[in-house]
Amino acid sequence: MRALESIKFVEIPEGVEVKVERRLVTAKGDKGTLARDFSHAPVSIQLEEGKIAIQANWPRKREAAVVGTISSHIQNMITGVTKGFTYKLKIVFSHFPISVKVHENKVVIENFTGERSARIADVMGDTTVVVKEEDVIVQGLDIESVGQTAANIERATKVKRKDPRVFLDGIYVYEKHEGTEK
Helix, strand or coil: CCCCEEEEEEECCCCCEEEEECCEEEEECCCCEEEEECCCCCCEEEEECCEEEEEEECCCHHHHHHHHHHHHHHHHHHHHHHCCEEEEEEEECCCCCCEEEEECCEEEEECHHHCCCCEEEECCCCCEEEEECCEEEEEECCHHHHHHHHHHHHHHCCCCCCCCCCCCCEEEEEEEEECCCC
């Protein structure tokens, strides 16, 4: 038997302005602005007093799951415009010192396991990447862009054609948290 409706609410904190136009949600806060289009989802999104209601009428299992997913996306948007997101990665090498540089929207990794050619990772969206000694700090407002940038850097240093238990060189995520550091 199907449920009558599936509904979730997302609270809007003070200092955050949220606009909903059909299924386009825009959040504006101290750190910046994020917008996201949910027109692909079979849900209705309404702005009520101090909260956002995400609702699906007569949902099937998958449609009910989409309600929770969209509420999480909107909550992440609100967290992003108030605090931001930070991922920290550690540069690990045993013999060949890895050199990491940021050029525009690319991260260039040189001398990885002694290779002559540089490995390159893309920086997604408005994410900033800073290299401090043995750490790479990835910061931004959109959690998906920050996470994908960190994953691109980690994937660029994947060891190929060698035993990964012996060759542990690479750049690895070791910390994720809300908030940006200066």
